[in-house]
Amino acid sequence: MLRNVLWITATVVLAAAAGLYPSWASRQNEKAAARGRIPDVGFSATPHDVVAKMLKLAEVRRDDLVYDLGCGDGRLVVAAAKQYGCRAVGYDIDPDCVERARRNVKHSGVDDLVRIKQADIFALDLSQADVILLYLLPDLNIRLTPQLEKLKPGARIVSHEFGMGVVEPDLVVEHVSAEDNRPHAIFFWTAPLKKK
């Protein structure tokens, strides 16, 4: 009996908290969605000179909020904060990447500007972002399209290596990295997205 009363009380309190604090509720949803999920693609790092090129293409400004969807070791969000002084959030589903990225942020001295969150990128609300950075896979970029279609007008998306199906890029450039001597494609879009 007492257990039932405690259970009901806890449920009511949590439901009330979720209603009163929607951002708290959405954070809990993001965490729940991320828990136990296998990454849709494994960690592979963008060379640093390609990162610099991506940020330049996005014309990142100090007052921008930059997201890296699948942030790996956090190099893109760290570079954005260091070079442009903007706020940035790196999301990753893999707890090892999250830990590594958080260490990188701390070590780079940008913890006042950068947050690393464990979350499934497909459960995120992207409406606050000014710049979205991607290095995923073509089918994952396509899967993200419904979320990217809700970006505010003028928001920029930059993807290392892969396009987004029928969504027409504004620009595609190639950069030969000094790190691996390989050409890297960089795709650029601005919101609202345009379909071919």
Ligand SMILES: C[S@@+](CC[C@H](N)C(=O)[O-])C[C@H]1O[C@@H](n2cnc3c(N)ncnc32)[C@H](O)[C@@H]1O
């Ligand atoms: C190719 S790596 C890119 C890392 C980093 N953005 C870069 O360019 O150096 C892709 C990252 O996406 C993460 N990832 C895969 N599926 C994910 C998902 N559904 N939600 C969040 N992160 C995911 C992986 O753990 C991995 O770290």
